[in-house]
Structure formats: C-alpha cells, structure tokens
Amino acid sequence: MVFVGLLVLAGLWIYPFIWLVSASLKSSSEIFGRGLNLFPEDPVWENYSQAWTEVGFDRYFLNSVLITGGTVLLIVIRSALAGYVLGRFDFIGKKPLIAVFLITFFLPEGYTIIPITQLTDQLGLLNTHLGVILGLGAGGQIASTLLYAGYFRQLPKELEECARLDGAGHFRIFFQVMFPLAWPITATVTILTFLFAWNTYLLPLVFTLSEPGLRTLAVGMTVFVGEYDTDWSGMAAAAVISLLPVIAVFVVLQRKFVDSIAGAVKQ
Template sequence: MNRLSTPRPKAWVILRYVALTALCLVWIYPFLWLVSASLKTPLEIFSKGLNLLPDTPVWENYIRAWSQAGFSTYMFNTVLVTVGTVVVVVIHTALSGYVLGRYYFVGRSLVIGILGATLVVPAGLTIIPIVDLTSSLGLLNSHWGIVLALAGSGQSAAILLYAGYFRGLPRELEEAATMDGAGFVRVFFDIMLPLAGPVTATVTVLTFLAAWNAFLIPLVFTFGTPGLRTLPVGMLAFVGTNETDWSGMAAAATISLLPVIVFFFFVQRYFVEGIAGAVKA
C-alpha cells in the first residue's frame, strides 16, 4: 500500500517567501533601530552604526523622556486631542456625506467638485486662516482649538467616501422610517449611520493616525502654552541650541509609536473590512 505523499513546495514558492521575509525585515528595521537607539547612550548610537544590540540597556532614557521631558503630559494631551478629533470628524463627515449622497439640490455637483479640488491643497497653505478663525473664537490656546483645527481641515476624502456609500443604499430604508414617523435626525443616527459601519471604521482609523501624528497645527497652537503640546511637538524638547539628546529622542519616539502600533494591531481587521466594504459600495 502506497502512502500518500505531501507535495513538496516548488522553488518559486520558497523564493517568494524568502523575498517577502527580506522585504519585511527592510520595512521593520528602522523601527527596530529606533528601539535599539532608545536603549543606548548618545555616543553608542553613532559608534555602533547599524548594530542593534546595545552593550548595556539604558532604561533611564525612558524615565527621562516620560518624567523630565514631560511626555506623561504630552501623552494625555495627545489622547484627548485624538479622541476628540475622531468623534468630531466622524459626525460631521458622515452628516455631510449623507446629505451629498442622498439629497439632490442646486449646486450639489459644484460642492462635490470643490471638495475634490481641496484634496490637492497642502495643509500649510491653510494654517493662517485656521489660526485666525480659531483666534477670533477664543480657542487658540486650548485643546478644543486643536481639535477643531484638526477636524475641520483636510476631511474631503472622508466626506466623499461617506457620500459614495450612502448613495448606494436603497431608498426604501428612509421611506419606511419616514412612514413610521421618524425625522431626519432619527433616520440618520438610528438607521443610516449604523449601516455605514465599514466607512466609519475606515475614517476612524485614518483620522486617528492623522491626529496622533499631527505636527504643524499642534505646533502653531501651542507656541505660548507648552503644557498643551502633543507627543510629536514634544519631541522638540530634546533639540537644544548646541546639542541634541538623541537617545532621549529615540525613547520618546518609541513611546509615541507604541500606542499607534497597538491600536492598529487590534483594528486592522476592521480597517481592511472597511476599505473592502467602502470600495464594494
């Protein structure tokens, strides 16, 4: 009786896995080097070159970054600003996309065209009117000012994504809810927004990453109030006039990146499903 033999992998399959493994190592090496540099002395960072293993791990770099450089405060500010930005962006882009996707009015095509055109406008060109508007509202040196500035700029892609998704939903959903006595607000929040879960997941992840890593707007808004700085802006604390604390900066950068990596690790499935659902719609 002949035993069933499992087919051996072909040479091209082995080469493919080898190539993918090498590519993954190239992609993750900068992060590994960053973590390694956070455990070295400034002299060792430059003397070791590309070597990842420190002679003796210097954990004091993290203590210095967290306590002395104020990154505990910066972490709180970043979490507060990021969560607030995500909430505001999801609500206002979903409402805007719902109106553009479900209602026909004079100038609708013009509005969509203007939103599409703003995708190519650099964020630096809009910083002056944003600061002027926020200052006139009395929110320049506050968390709310940063949140509104981040949530109100560069959200055209999310609006158009919601508009395309809502446009593909059947009209019978709204008609049935209207016949039951539901108004605009109830139809949107109880029926339409839950159905747009894939788009909401995509917008949430992208907005979280953008707000967490934002630098220009938090930098401008916290010139006079260092206590409101976020993590990216707080990195400037390690840059002095005559020298730079590279090991402390590496430790601070690692602290800043770890929450993002953990967050994306848990939501990557929803992000992929959201992209697939949005494209399918």
C-alpha cells in the same frame, strides 16, 4: 519563493521600527558607534523614564490623547453627516459643492494656517485644547466625506422607507439606521484621522507657542534638540512611546479597515 520574497520585504519594512526600539535603549554614543547593531550592550531603561517624567511627555501624551480623540470624534460625525447628504440626496448646487471640496483637498496646510489661527484667536480659543481640535477637525475633510458618500449611496432605499413608515425623521434614520451600517467606513476614517491628528506638527506648534504645557507629542519632540547637542537616545525613547497608541489603534481596527478596502474594490 513568493513567501521568501514577501518575508524579506516584511523584514525591510519592520527594520526601522526595530532599530528605533534598539536605539531607545542605547546611549547617544552607542547609537553612533554601533548604530547597525540591534542589540544594546547595556540597555538604558532610564531613557524612557527620563522622557516620560523629566522631559514632560506624560503631559504631552495626555494632550495628544485629548486632542486626537476630540478631532477623531468631530471629523467622523461631520464627515458621516456630509457624506450621508451627498450620497443619498439630490439638491441644487451639489456638483459645484463637490468641486469646491475637491479644490480644498489640494490646498497645502501652510496656505490655511494663518486664517485658521486668526479665526481661532478671535474666538478666544488659540491656546486651548478646543482650539487645536477645531483647527484640525473643522476643515473640508473631503476624503472622509467621499468615503461615507460612496458607502451610503450603495445602500438600498428600502432601509430609509421602512424607517419613515415607523415615523423616523432624517436624523433618527441617520443615527439609528444608516450610521451603524457604515462601521467599516467609520473604522477606516478613525484610523486615518487618528494618524493625521496624532502625528500633525505645524498647527499644534503654532497654537501652543505661548503655552508649552499644551504641546502634543509631535511638538514635544523638539525638547530633545538643543542649541549645540541633540539627545538622540531620549528622542528615540519618546518616539517609541508616541508610536505605541498608533499600533494599538491599528491592531484593534485593522480588520474593519481591510473589510472597507475590500468592499471598495468589489464596487
């Protein structure tokens, strides 16, 4: 009975994605005329080619890959370093610093977009990939930092002591000893950051207003919305394209993600 209930819940959870794939193979009129039918009468594969080449999603896809990859790398390194310091060292002002981090965690993105835009503009990086990466990855990232801090805190001190006896300094201990051990947390932070950077809309929109060629997939979705009409089938095809990398990343890293959650529960 429990299995049947879980199967029903799984079906309800996956139905929107199946419907999206079905809608991407229909014409706009068929979506509204036979919307609940998951099997298109005559699959329109041209929706994908139109979204990929004619609308420019090949360029948007590359932009998303570059920006998301850079953001993930920046946030993982920054969060791991900050988490290592917070988890392994005691210093004056540690608790107030964590309090400030927690305050920034509750600030909506809309409150910070103006100063981030002004600062990026002053650095001459407003309409560049690097500017978007820094805008997305240079925040507090308190959730990722605390994940690393909690993991590093519970590692035995003997690991560092042995490394110091071999003449290793702080950075060598971190990159060669501590950071490789935090692979489950790194997988978790990678997945969460990837989802955030891949799907974020507001900051890439503001940073690429004058450079449409730098749009990401999330911003590029607006291409399908016209003044008097919306290409729903093309938008569905573009949405499927944008979801495929997310699914691939989660499939590759989901085991480590589950392991890190299980480890947190045990603690």
